[in-house]
Amino acid sequence: MILKNLPAIFEPARPVLQRIEQAGFEAYFVGGCVRDTILGDHIHDIDIATSAYPSEIKAIFNRTVDTGIEHGTVMILDHGTGYETTTFRTESGYQDYRRPDHVTFVRSLAEDLKRRDFTINALALKENGEVIDLFNGLTDLKHHLIRAVGKPEERFHEDALRMMRAVRFASKLDFNIDTATEQGIKDNAPLLAKIAVERIRVEFEKMLMGQNPASGLAKFLETGLYQYCPGLDHQQAKLAALLPLSKWQLLSDAQVWSLMAWQLSLSRQGISSFLKSWKTSNDLIKAVQKRVPAIQAIRAGKVDNLIIFKTGLQGLLDANAVAKVFGWGMPEQQLREQFAQLPIKSANQLAVNGGQLIKQAGIKPGPLLGQIIYQLTESVVSGELPNQTDQLISMAQKIAKEG
Ligand SMILES: Nc1ccn([C@@H]2O[C@H](COP(=O)(O)OP(=O)(O)OP(=O)(O)O)[C@@H](O)[C@H]2O)c(=O)n1
């Protein structure tokens, strides 16, 4: 197969490959960028593989950075753009199911491609548009099939994360998984326990943000992979309840994890421990804790000023995206308008601050001050009280007297 017009992203990289070839070596675009070009999908980055050793690449180009030289990766800097180039390699060992004990540089493209995960990811593209397809990746692309290169078990023993990649691609591309490959995942699913949770998390998130997340999730359940993921091992029934829902379109990790927290009925504390077991950031934990009550409000048709204020616009839109999965979504424009009409949109817009309450309302610093500010904020947000300094101060004095 020859691709006549390569997407624009390849153009500036072509001279880089040409220079490697002129120096007597081979160089190809490889991996996801070739797959996505043939599918006509968006390409987010370009990977280059070459027969030249790192030292040889560094001799050809003036400006390079050693980004992963022990694995054969060197970044070539060309007109302000960096191109990651990796020497063809074979790997051996894999005693821990996640990284090779030895990386050996080789001169043969075939040797390099045969240690890649799936046939659709083992295509190579020459600078002139010629596609090298040694494992029938093109046929599998046409038939929408994810198939391991060679023996599935060997590929999954080399890197157990590839089992998660299979279900991620099934969702992302809306592809099926070849029967032998799927059997390989079932047989080797327990090896996922060897993989760092951060790496699993990336694949899990991408799975739920794909074109057909319900299909990816179904395979994640059928193969038993879920049993080796934090907090999901006993949740088959709740996860399976998501499968009949068809209107998924999640766009961010906050949305993905809010859906999980909602579906698993997690409390505020439960969200924190669940997400800590997935090693997410604290910001994400806070974001999910904000979004779950908003999902509840949307579902109940009780989206009042207070919940809008507490959740914030982005949080509301995320909660609504999750609610949509269940068919409860509100028109986005309505949420935007309700937010726009809030008397104040953040706590610092309150017409009085702690210092003023101490000086002008005679309130002592301490927990009561915090409570008063909270009550004033609530009254202003809900429209009971205008956001005017004098009115807020007299209200504060009244609360202090009564409290
Ligand atoms: N566990 C892995 C990870 C990657 N690869 C190979 O390295 C390429 C690049 O990896 P990566 O960028 O992680 O995945 P892509 O397939 O490019 O998908 P995307 O970047 O779109 O997520 C893959 O296509 C595949 O050939 C592999 O064989 N095994």
Ligand SMILES: [Mg+2]
């Ligand atoms: Mg990639």
